Amino acid sequence: VQLQASGGGLVQPGGSLRLSCAASGRSFSNYVMGWFRQVPGKERDFVATISWGGDITYYADSVKGRFTISRDNAKNTVYLQMNSLKPDDTAVYYCAAAPVDNYSSSSAQYEYWGQGTLVTVSS
Numbered sequence: 032v033q034l035q036a037s038g039g040g041l042v043q044p045g046g047s048l049r050l051s052c053a054a055s056g057r058s059f060s061n062y063v064m065g066w067f068r069q070v071p072g073k074e075r076d077f078v079a080t081i082s083w084g085g086d087i088t089y090y091a092d093s094v095k096g097r098f099t100i101s102r103d104n105a106k107n108t109v110y111l112q113m114n115s116l117k118p119d120d121t122a123v124y125y126c127a128a129a130p131v132d133n134y135s136s137s138s139a140q141y142e143y144w145g146q147g148t149l150v151t152v153s154s
Contacts (some may be wrong), residue, residue: 032056032143036126039148042116046152047055048113052126052145058106059107063129066100066111068122069121069147075125079111089134093119116152123147 036049050066065080077088079100088100097116102109109126128142136143 032062032128034126034128034143034145036124036145036148039060039124041151041153043154044117044152046116047091047112048116048150049112050124050126050148050150052109052111052114054107054109054128059128060104061130062098062143063131063134064102064109065122065127065129065135065141066109067127067141068120068124068150070122075138076122077136077138078124081109082134087134089136091136113150116150118152121150121152123149127140 033055036052044047066078067075068078069075081088081100097114099112116131125147126145128143129135129141131140
């Protein structure tokens with residue numbers, strides 16, 4: 032599975048962005064998808080994950096109620112809608128695919144990773 036993330040950019044605090052991750056290769060619908068983020072010098076942190084069919088989602092506490100993960104299996108794409116953005120959300124965001132059941136917040140279970148897209152929240 033090849034993953035291509037896009038949609039990052041500069042946004043003011045309180046603003047919104049929608050990240051997209053387009054997949055190609057093996058059957059997209061067979062994979063749990065996730066979003067992670069990383070600040071330079073720190074570990075990569077879990078953000079959100081979604082099950083094969085999109086019926087199960089799970090979020091990090093830091094983004095719950097502000098971010099929404101979704102997927103369109105017909106378009107081989109997963110999205111991350113980010114609202115009420117804060118400066119602490121500034122990071123490189125990565126999408127990833129895991130051949131597991133249900134969902135996963137563990138980066139170790141994700142086999143395929145996109146190249147990352149930078150989100151900067153600043154006034």
